[in-house]
Amino acid sequence: MDAVQDSVLNRAIGVFIMVDTQTVPAPARAPGGSLGQPWKDPKAVPFIKLEGVSKSYGDILAVNRVDLSIHKGELFALLGASGCGKSTLLRILAGLEVPTEGRVFIDGVDMAGMPPYRRPTNMMFQSYALFPHMTVEQNIAFGLKQEQAPRARIVERVAAVLDLVQMGAFARRKPHQLSGGQRQRVALARSLVKEPKVLLLDEPLGALDKKLREQTQFELVNIQERVGVTFVVVTHDQEEAMTMSSRIGVMNAGRIEQVGTPAEIYEYPHSRYVADFIGTANLLEGIVQTHAADTVVVQCPDMPSAVAVSQVGAVPAGASVTVMIRPEKMTMGRDRPTGEVNAAPGRVRDIAYLGDISIYHVQLDSGKVMEVAQTNLRHTAEQRVTWEDVVWVGWHPANAVVLTQ
Amino acid sequence: MNGRPGNGRPANGWTGAVRWVVAGGLGRLLVVLPPYAWLTLFFLVPFVIVLKISFAEMVSAIPPYTPLVAWVEDVYLQLRLNMANYIFLLDDGLYLTAYLNSIKIAAIATALCLLLGYPMAYAIARAPEARRNGLLLLIMLPFWTSFLIRVYAWIGILKDEGLLNNFLIAIGVIDQPLAILHTDWAVYIGLVYSYLPFMVLPLYATLEKMDLTLLEAAADLGCRPLRAFLLVTLPLSMPGIVAGSMLVFIPSVGEFVIPDLLGGPDTLMIGKVLWVEFFTNRDWPLASAVAVAMLVLLVAPILVFQRHRQNAEEPE
Structure with missing residues (x-):
């Protein structure tokens, strides 16, 4: 009990100091931020672990023997050009694609044969995939209704996440009555409402214009720090990956070329591809x-x-x-x-x-x-x-x- | 008088008309006019004639009904609207029974078409893209043969010594031939067979354009496939269900050929009643009244339904 409170306190202090010492309103998260750097600790148990994961469609190898460890509370970005297999990798985590080879563990549980509706993950789709025949409220409540949550809890949770994404005033609207940015917030709220262990975001800000995108990037990071969920973000935008993530995995032709903090990737790339792709x-x-x-x-x-x-x-x-x-x-x-x-x-x-x-x-x-x-x-x-x-x-x-x- | 048009304003009809033509009014009119003209000539005018006849009285003459308008005592222009046909429709239980029976048979046939057509449309919409057109072609293939011939062919299949009974006896499922022909069952078979494509095509159109990531999203949020179908696919295919059901239900209510050829003497449908009044009894006014009543009874609920749908789709 005390230990838990201590860590919460430390975390709060960490965040406080971090914000306080920053004179420029630059990225809210220093690499690793309040999280520490668990990936440097050889004894730390990764929260998500991929072992030799491959996915092929006929002759095409979309994901090629990927090994990857992601730790609890990380905001991990999979960065790569289109067609590099990053979205496929995300869909494998969500259970929407079955890997041809290899194993996936989330929180120590082997995900083999586990359908998407039983996984402790939620995904925010690139197209948002909001149900067009449901209101914002119904869209967000959908996931909770599937686990037969009590009505009072559904109402309370929906209100809480609507508040989080500042969409409370739009609860009764249908998706087609919302702007692109508003839809994106609803999609985020819907993926957060079940408090998944892992939140998967596929090009979450792709459809937004530059200004709105930058604003939302920081908001995403803030939300991530508040809810403490492990985020895996797929993006082709290196700036987005750099600003938001604790670590980046650069993908090329189905393989992970390099994993590291944004600074490591930028300053010490391992390969020509990474050097050329980032900056x-x-x-x-x-x-x-x-x-x-x-x-x-x-x-x-x-x-x-x-x-x-x-x-x-x-x-x-x-x-x-x-x-x-x-x-x-x-x-x-x-x-x-x-x-x-x-x-x-x-x-x-x-x-x-x-x-x-x-x-x-x-x-x-x-x-x-x-x-x-x-x-x-x-x-x-x-x-x-x-x-x-x-x-x-x-x-x-x-x-x-x-x-x- | 100053005949010249003043500063750019249309001084007379001609300049106005020229401007209108230049502005594309003529083109628009040419596009809109043919369908309106077609509907007026081949739907509205015949309907008005039928409406007129329904208020007349039957006589043994050519044409076999009385005129509505007549000169009386050389000075009065008399309009006589004979309501007896409509009153008779309400008085004689036969007509109401026939109406209700038609609606019942059409509704059951529509439901059967939906039950059969939905899985078909779903399977085609989810089939590999290269195969979809071929499958759709198979749905439309029966249209290449005349409707009448196809219904006749069912007699050969369903009759006591027909293909179906001979087959079932041959494989030992039954000893005695099943009496299917000239029953309501045969009518249902005929209706479902004939109108199934009209159910499948609109259903296919809505199912095919559905965004499949919605189902992935449902699964991701913890929804099993069957529930995802009920909560996402089914509501989103509602426009197709409504369109397909209308396309099957409306012609089924007034269907004449199928109940006449496949149905029995007990199969009471309004289309058959209409035929008997026109051609057997030669009571044109009563037959017209039957036709008008049928149209009103069918169109009124559809209009109400459409209005309701439009209101539902308006943004709040």
Whole structure:
């Protein structure tokens, strides 16, 4: 009893401090947030566990031997381009698809042969799938009626979730009388009302316009923290995945390429695919020349001199690798940068002014175009680099990553 | 007089008409006119004639009824509406019995069509897309043979030495032939057989366009497949059920060929009564009154029903 109260208290304090120290109204959730990082604890028992799960349709392998552990209270995002198998994986969790191979455990229970109507999961469908012949209230009460909940409880729960999604005033409307954003809230309320152990969301914000989507992202995170359910979200929108989730699983061609916190995925991608899919990446092909304790030296044909990258972990000399540098981690100036940096001269081919930052396309002598992002600190036009200027781009060895895949 | 039209305003009918044509009024009229003209010429006018005859008296002449309007004493234009036919309809129990019996038979036939047609439409709508058109074609295939011939063919199947009885005796299910032909059973078989496609097609149309993720959502919310059918599929296919039932029920009530060929002397249906009044008794006014009463009795509830549906679909 005391322990439970303590953890609740800690959690509340954690949230409080987190909010308090944040001066900018940025994402409500620091990665891991109040949750801690159970995935780093080898003794922690995952809440959802997939073991070698595959799904094939005829010759097409939609999901290819996926192993995945998701912990209680996580907001886990499955991120990938369309057709990568992320929705199929979600439907396997919901029981709407039967995996061809492998096993699925939720809260320690093997889900094999368990139909969707007996699973402790609820899903929010991409199309919302609201029953058109029922009112908002009836739609939300549907799930509770199926488990023959007492009437008083149904009324109370429906009112509570309607309140949560701020749709109380629309209880008597039919779905066709609601806007896209309102329908999405009703769909969310309907999937929450049974207090499932796992909430599955398939492109939950796909149908909303940008502004409404951003607003709803934070709302979803807030709701998730309030109800403490484990969320698994499928999305193709990397920004959405980054803002909302505790961890991201990047999927490609039916496989999970990498699992990690948004920062891990962004800063230390494991493969070219992940580096390219998340954010913008400058990729330089090369051959490993030497490998010291903490620095890899790579010979890149596009660069005038060998590239040094701070990297722990063995990369054998002679291996062909890719060096990845994020545009915002690069410097740009008229003079050659001094110090322990990698640098190359080039010519500005394109400038995209985005207000807070500008993106420069700098073509190196080899013809390779590098993207460099520069914060627009001053609003004077003095010394501003412009089209066709010859500049030096550079980056510190610690700001690049060597990709072997 | 100044004959010129003033500043752009239609000064006379011609400029107005030209503007109307340019604005697309003519095109719209040309599209709308044919169906209206068709309905007026082939439905409304004959109905008015029948209505007129129903207020006349029977005479042995050509035509076999009296005119409604006549000159009396060279100065009075007299309109004589003879209500005797309608009064007779109410007085003679035969007609009311025939009406009720027709409605009963049509209702049972409609229910049977629904019970048979719903699973068929459901199976076709859920069949692989490549196979659906072929299955629909099979539903419509009987239309390629004349309706009358198909009903005649049922005589050959249902009669005492017919295909069905011979088959059942041959496999030893029965010793004596079943008396099916010339009973209400044969009428039901004929009606269900003939009108089943009219039930299946509208049902298929609503079931086919149903969003199947709704059933997944129902399952996800803890609903077993049978309950999901009752709570989601069935209510959503209501428009198809209503349309199909109307298409079967209305022609079944007035059906003449099927009860005449397959039914027995006891099969009392209003279509047969109508036939007997017209052709056997040659009582055109009474037959017309029967026809008018039937139309009113059938159309009135349908109109009320339609009005009710429209109100239900209006947003609150």
